[in-house]
Amino acid sequence: MPPLKPCSQSQPKPSLLSRTAALPLAPFRFLAQPATTTVLVRSTVLAALTLASLSAACVAFGVFYWCYVPVRGWSDVAYLQFGLPEPPFAELALPKHIIFPDQPYDISLSLDVPNSEHNLNLGNFMVSLELKTAANQSVVSSRPAILRYRPPPVIFLRSLFLPFSSNERQTIVLPLLEKHVLRPTARAARAARANEAVAARVSVGRRDWKASGQNKELQVYSARVRFDANLQGIGV
Numbered sequence: 001m002p003p004l005k006p007c008s009q010s011q012p013k014p015s016l017l018s019r020t021a022a023l024p025l026a027p028f029r030f031l032a033q034p035a036t037t038t039v040l041v042r043s044t045v046l047a048a049l050t051l052a053s054l055s056a057a058c059v060a061f062g063v064f065y066w067c068y069v070p071v072r073g074w075s076d077v078a079y080l081q082f083g084l085p086e087p088p089f090a091e092l093a094l095p096k097h098i099i100f101p102d103q104p105y106d107i108s109l110s111l112d113v114p115n116s117e118h119n120l121n122l123g124n125f126m127v128s129l130e131l132k133t134a135a136n137q138s139v140v141s142s143r144p145a146i147l148r149y150r151p152p153p154v155i156f157l158r159s160l161f162l163p164f165s166s167n168e169r170q171t172i173v174l175p176l177l178e179k180h181v182l183r184p185t186a187r188a189a190r191a192a193r194a195n196e197a198v199a200a201r202v203s204v205g206r207r208d209w210k211a212s213g214q215n216k217e218l219q220v221y222s223a224r225v226r227f228d229a230n231l232q233g234i235g236v
Contacts, residue, residue: 073228087205104179104230111172112221129176130201
C-alpha cells in the first residue's frame with residue numbers, strides 16, 4: 001500500500017487592508033537590509049569627500065587669484081589745468097595698494113573733445129606722460145594726436161539720417177606707454193622703493209599754443225588716464 005502524501009495546507013492570502021497598511025513600511029525594510037546600509041554609507045562618504053575636495057579647490061583657487069593675479073586695471077580722472085603759461089596739464093597720484101609688483105602696465109589717455117571748428121583747425125597736437133618715482137626720477141613719453149576729420153557733407157548726412165546720434169563730440173584714446181613696470185622689486189628694499197612710480201603728469205596741447213598771438217589750446221570736455229595690466233603667461 002503506497003504511503004499517503006501529506007496534504008499541503010494553503011497559506012491564507014493577506015487581505016487588501018493588511019497589504020495597504022504594510023506598504024509605508026516597505027522603504028524602511030529595504031533600508032534596513034545590510035547590503036543597502038553598506039551602499040548608503042559608502043555613497044555618503046564619497047559625496048562628503050567630493051564636496052570637501054571641491055571646497056578645497058575653490059579656496060585654493062581664490063587664494064592663488066588673490067595673491068598672484070593683479071587687478072585688471074583702473075582709471076583716474078585727469079583734471080586739466082587751463083590758463084597757465086604752458087599746455088594744459090594734470091597731475092595724479094598712483095594708488096600703491098592696487099599696483100602689483102613686477103607687473104607691466106599699458107598706460108593710455110582718453111580725451112572727450114568737442115568737434116568744434118577751433119579743435120579741427122588746431123591740427124596735430126602732442127600728448128605727454130611723465131611718471132615720477134620716489135627717487136625723483138622721471139619716465140617721459142610723448143605721442144602725437146589729431147581729431148578725426150569729418151567733411152561737412154558727411155556730417156550733414158549723418159545728422160539727417162541719424163538725428164539722435166552724437167555729432168558734436170568725439171573720443172580719442174591714445175596709448176602712451178606699453179609694458180611699463182610701475183612697481184619693480186629688487187633685492188634691496190630701499191632701491192625697490194626708490195624705483196616705484198608714485199605720481200603721473202599728463203599734458204595735452206602744443207608747445208606753441210600762444211605763438212603769433214593765436215590760441216592753440218585744445219578744447220576738452222574731460223580726460224581720463226587708464227592703467228591696464230598687461231597680463232602674460234608664466235615664463236619658464
